[in-house]
Every structure is written in C-alpha cells, then in structure tokens.
Amino acid sequence: MKRFSVTDFIAKKQSGQKIAMLTAYDYFTGALLDEAGIEAVLVGDSLGNVILGYDTTVPVTLEVMLHHTKAVARGCHRALIVGDMPFLTYHTGIPEALRNAARFLQEAGAQAVKIEGGQERAETVRAMVQAGIPVMGHLGLTPQSVNQLGGYKVQGRTDAAAEKLYRDAMALEEAGAFGIVLECVPSELAARITRDLHIPTIGIGGGAECDGQVLVTHDMLGIFEKAPKFVKKFGQLRDPMLQAFAAYKKEVEESTFPGAEQSYS
Ligand code: KIV
Secondary structure: OOOOOHHHHHHHHHOOOOEEEEEOOOHHHHHHHHHOOOOEEEEOOOHHHHOOOOOOOOOOOHHHHHHHHHHHHHHOOOOEEEEEOOOOOOOOOHHHHHHHHHHHHHOOOOOEEEOOEOHHHHHHHHHHHHOOOOEEEEEEOOHHHHHHHOOOOOOOOOHHHHHHHHHHHHHHHHHOOOEEEEEOOOHHHHHHHHHHOOOOEEEEOOOOOOOEEEEOHHHHOOOOOOOOOOOOOOOOOHHHHHHHHHHHHHHHHHOOOOOHHHOOO
C-alpha cells in the first residue's frame, strides 16, 4: 500500500476529511498504528517525558530522536512519519538546521520533520522546504519553550496573543509548511486559523474544528493516571497492565509459572 504523503495531507483538508495522527517512539507501537491505518505517526520529543521520565522535553537530544525515529520507521510502512526536531537543533543557524533536519530523512527513515515556533522560524522552514524537507509547524503551547512560557498553559487567550498566533500560522504556511500542530489553543482561535489556512491544522487541545487531531499514544491508551484536560482515554490500559504484572509476580513466587506447557522436557 502507498505511503501517506504530505500532498495527501493537504488533499484531505481540501476534501473535508479529518486526519488522525498519534505518537510512537518504538517499533512495536509504530507497527500497531500503521496496522490501524493511522495516517501520520509523530515521533514526538514528548518521548522525553513519556519514555525517559524527564520533566520537560528540553533534555532530549538529536541522537535520541534519531534512535527512536529509526525504530518507529522499521514498523511503519504506510503512515507518514514525522520526526520532531528537539530543543536547539534548528535555532543556531539555517545550515545547521538543514543538516539536522536532513538526518531525520536520510538516516532515520522519516518523511518530514516538525519544529516549534512561528514567524521567527519562517526562514528556517523556507530553507528546509527548498531543500526538499517537508516541515510541520507547531504553535500555541510549544513545550520546548516551557521555561519561557512559565508552565504548560493555554496560549492565545488575549487579543494580542491570539493575533500573534494567527500571524504565526500564516507565516508558516507562506514559508511552505505542509501542516501546523495547534496545541492548547482556544477552539475559536483554532477554528479561525483552520478556516483561513490552505494547509491542515492538527489540534491537540485545539478543539474539533481543526483538520486533524494528534494525541500522545500513552495518554490516549490510559497508561498514566494523570493526563491533560484535552486527552480522551480511548483505552484503560493502566489497570490491566498492573494486574498482569502482579499476577506474574504472584505465580513466580508460588512456582505456578512456568507450568509444564511453558517448559521443555
Ligand atoms: O512531542 C510531541 O509528542 C508533540 C505533540 C504533543 C504534538 O509535539
């Protein structure tokens, strides 16, 4: 089956069809998302929180992102794989940003990259697109700037902040981005941006009017006790996992596992 491409992404918006995107950080999850027909898989730097246990995404390095993107790419043959460029890998100049972005496509098997930021990143986006690297933007709550934003808060709530976010979205489209993640943005603002852009918006706490949605897979599977307000738990895997671990421990302790069926004579 043909891989979902960035042009399919835009065609979906034009035909009014919604886009489903989820995160993966490993081969197994990538393969399952692919099998389920999820169109786009984001190897998000949220792996810093979800997989590595950091408080923020700031400590995540390029090498770590490439390592996980390679694993996901081994499992995904149909979905568009978007590699998230981590903190300070696209801020220190266009040549370095290009070299780092290219590694996601050349070495790791992604078809696109995602970067955070608006007008201040437009020239970087333009250079990447001109080099043949599809770029997804990310506006609103941009976790790599958490230290500047003063926490994980809804963005674009004042008139001035909403206007800036709107202009950022227009600048990213003008620079050639093929889509924009809108994270923790009031639904009315996300709807206005979605209406005025030709490229799709992908919401995460951006309301139902976005052209698609993305969630952190571990959140939507209900693996963690706590999740942000915008998460819907489509699964409740935490308790069955805890129960399975406890049942295993008990059987090992009682010597009921392994039984004859799991043993060799
Ligand atoms: O890193 C990530 O998973 C993301 C999504 C939350 C959009 O950027």
